Amino acid sequence: MQQIERELRQFVVDNFLFGEGEEQLSNEDSFLEKGLIDSMGILNLVNYVQEKFAVTVADEELIPENWDSVRRVAEFVESKRKAAA
Amino acid sequence: MCGIAGVINLDGTPVEINRLAPMVRPLRHRGPDEEGLFQDGAVGLVHSRLSIIDLSGGRQPMQNCARSACIVFNGEIFNFVELMEFLEGKGHRFATRSDTEVILNLYTEYGLDCVHHMNGQWAFALWDAGKKRMFLSRDRFGILPLFYARVGRSLVFASEIKSVLAFPGVQVEMDLEALRQVFTYWSPLAPRTPFRNVFQLPAGHSLIVEDGEIRVQQYYGLDYSETNSKAQVSPVEEQHCAEELSDLLMDSTRIRLRADVPVGAYLSGGLDSSIITALAQKYVGSSLCTFSVAFQDRGLDESAYQEEVVRALATTHRTIRCTEGEIGRVLPEVVWHTECPILRTAPAPLFLLSKLVRESGFKVVLTGEGADEFQGGYDIYKEAKIRAFWAAQVDSKRRPLLLSRLYPYLSGLQKQSPAYLQAFFHVDGNGPGDPLFSHIPRWGLTAKSHLFFSADVRAAWRGESDYTDMQQLLPARFGSWDLFSRAQYLEGRFLLPGYLLSSQGDRMSMAHSIEARYPFLDHRVVEFSSRISPRLKMKVLREKFLLKRALSRMIPKAVAERPKQPYRAPDAASLFDPATHQARHEYVNDMLSPRRIHDYGIFDPAPVQKLVEKAKAGRAVGFLDNAALVGILTTQLLIDQFFVHLKEGFSDAANRAGIAPVCR
Numbered sequence: 114m115q116q117i118e119r120e121l122r123q124f125v126v127d128n129f130l131f132g133e134g135e136e137q138l139s140n141e142d143s144f145l146e147k148g149l150i151d152s153m154g155i156l157n158l159v160n161y162v163q164e165k166f167a168v169t170v171a172d173e174e175l176i177p178e179n180w181d182s183v184r185r186v187a188e189f190v191e192s193k194r195k196a197a198a
Numbered sequence: 199m200c201g202i203a204g205v206i207n208l209d210g211t212p213v214e215i216n217r218l219a220p221m222v223r224p225l226r227h228r229g230p231d232e233e234g235l236f237q238d239g240a241v242g243l244v245h246s247r248l249s250i251i252d253l254s255g256g257r258q259p260m261q262n263c264a265r266s267a268c269i270v271f272n273g274e275i276f277n278f279v280e281l282m283e284f285l286e287g288k289g290h291r292f293a294t295r296s297d298t299e300v301i302l303n304l305y306t307e308y309g310l311d312c313v314h315h316m317n318g319q320w321a322f323a324l325w326d327a328g329k330k331r332m333f334l335s336r337d338r339f340g341i342l343p344l345f346y347a348r349v350g351r352s353l354v355f356a357s358e359i360k361s362v363l364a365f366p367g368v369q370v371e372m373d374l375e376a377l378r379q380v381f382t383y384w385s386p387l388a389p390r391t392p393f394r395n396v397f398q399l400p401a402g403h404s405l406i407v408e409d410g411e412i413r414v415q416q417y418y419g420l421d422y423s424e425t426n427s428k429a430q431v432s433p434v435e436e437q438h439c440a441e442e443l444s445d446l447l448m449d450s451t452r453i454r455l456r457a458d459v460p461v462g463a464y465l466s467g468g469l470d471s472s473i474i475t476a477l478a479q480k481y482v483g484s485s486l487c488t489f490s491v492a493f494q495d496r497g498l499d500e501s502a503y504q505e506e507v508v509r510a511l512a513t514t515h516r517t518i519r520c521t522e523g524e525i526g527r528v529l530p531e532v533v534w535h536t537e538c539p540i541l542r543t544a545p546a547p548l549f550l551l552s553k554l555v556r557e558s559g560f561k562v563v564l565t566g567e568g569a570d571e572f573q574g575g576y577d578i579y580k581e582a583k584i585r586a587f588w589a590a591q592v593d594s595k596r597r598p599l600l601l602s603r604l605y606p607y608l609s610g611l612q613k614q615s616p617a618y619l620q621a622f623f624h625v626d627g628n629g630p631g632d633p634l635f636s637h638i639p640r641w642g643l644t645a646k647s648h649l650f651f652s653a654d655v656r657a658a659w660r661g662e663s664d665y666t667d668m669q670q671l672l673p674a675r676f677g678s679w680d681l682f683s684r685a686q687y688l689e690g691r692f693l694l695p696g697y698l699l700s701s702q703g704d705r706m707s708m709a710h711s712i713e714a715r716y717p718f719l720d721h722r723v724v725e726f727s728s729r730i731s732p733r734l735k736m737k738v739l740r741e742k743f744l745l746k747r748a749l750s751r752m753i754p755k756a757v758a759e760r761p762k763q764p765y766r767a768p769d770a771a772s773l774f775d776p777a778t779h780q781a782r783h784e785y786v787n788d789m790l791s792p793r794r795i796h797d798y799g800i801f802d803p804a805p806v807q808k809l810v811e812k813a814k815a816g817r818a819v820g821f822l823d824n825a826a827l828v829g830i831l832t833t834q835l836l837i838d839q840f841f842v843h844l845k846e847g848f849s850d851a852a853n854r855a856g857i858a859p860v861c862r
Contacts, residue, residue, distance in 0.1 A: 127808050127811075127812075128808070128812055128817065130649070130805075131649060131650065131804075131805030131806075131808040131809055132804050132805050132808050133649045133802075133804075133805050134649070148642075148646070154820050156819075157817055157819060157820070160817075
């Protein structure tokens, strides 16, 4: 879980913060509230998660509860993996 | 059309010709047919001409018969025939049949108020030798450019910044505040330009030099105070409005076909250019030539609709098919002409299109800009309407669905949850009260690009809060207008002249000596549209309702009823090949390299590198990534061409301008 969270965080920092202001991002911060990710960005993140962690994301799983912070995405990935195992 | 330039020494000392003469060379692409120079003591004027009206008689600089005034003029006065007749009736004599001489005599008759009688597009400098007064003017909507700078005791002015910079002693310095504006509003706010100390005369303004004093004054502005905001418009009224709009557009197109050379038309495949093409065809007959841009990317390509119009109206048609590689290849040349960073590559295909038009033997085209702004076409108007509607009932589950329906071409948006849409579109109960409500999502998103700027630049911006620079430019009555009128004003006053008519308009067409004419920007059409009810422009969410009602019968049904598609070109994909993950052109690597970014000092190399990697991986898909990438690259190109290698640029430009003049 920690490993997933680290990798996700790195992806978010590189791709949405472009490495800037990393210290101000906590893993619980809401992407929406912080205005971090534009409308296409979530899909970018979804693609990354699908490729990197070999999980399949269904349309109905595209809800803020799953995608709105580093922690939430990590938890979502973890639950998908458990379900697949 | 043409290029103009000049200088006036405020202390009355004579102009040195050897300082004035270099200003004409960088303008040769605007007017390759003839060059002319005029000097009268402290005043010098130069002109490079593209002959369109009165080919033999319209030489410039031109003096009036009494030799009391002299003018250099870029543009067209479309009602010159009527004005000439009127002035002759008042006893004025004409030595030519050109619109240039009409301005001279109109000025003699009305002085500075002469512009109110003119229907057209212009930038001119008129020297009144009797009053010792220099009078510069730019048309109502900013179709044609005019820049100026103070250099010691001189005021220098020209159609393009590069010509101003060719005057000895002009400091070439970046205006960091203008840069912040580009990366927020998509263009500098007039009178700023990307160059410190070089200013643009705002649309609808005059600049007067008299008694050693310079004053800039507004003679025209968009106004929505008279807008009919009645809740209901009766069917009879609606019918009358449709007829009036139709009559106005017919006349506006008719007078824009006046030329002593053939006139063609740009055809995008959308509603506006199709209507203009249909109207022009009516007057021109079967010989109308149309020109289009097509793309490989099927998501952007509109050729199916273009062909539909060509078939229905039987025009003679030519298309330029733009590849990503080609767009990337011409971008440096495009920046030489825009003289401003751009956030999209969309001007590049229009640069290629004007070349095709020129090679086809044309100098003049009609084009459809101005309908989206003033006839209620833009999605941003619709978006603002939906956001206001939603904000009135923030918890509604159904209202946000309207927003995802609004952008059918943004596939990413379709999958977003209501909570996401609500945050993205800034919907909360207080929103619609903000005078800038309609545009805050766009500007806020664009301004996120500020993270790419270097610490030094960001330090220089400190103290600049969000939109105060914009707010200071708004008229006092702005806040009292309805939401829709405010949104139209912001588009028409800022984005239209600042980007669409300049970087994507005049500068791209004139790069190949093509004059573009805009029937939707006839002031009679714009004023009519500012009086009628917003409900007629956008009925519920049906955009350009009245325009369609008035004229869609003239174009194929499939085009009249198609969903609106904004004109876009491939951005990141034109710079990096997603298949090979490599830059398509070496200059892209060079300009975006950490070393070059560091040397030019505007951006921070680290985040730029991350963005470049993202683009190479083909993951730069969002608006912000693309806008930042194109914006950073074109800023680097601007610095490289205008700050580092300006001299080479001048000699290249002189070589490039060796286009054969079209003679007919």
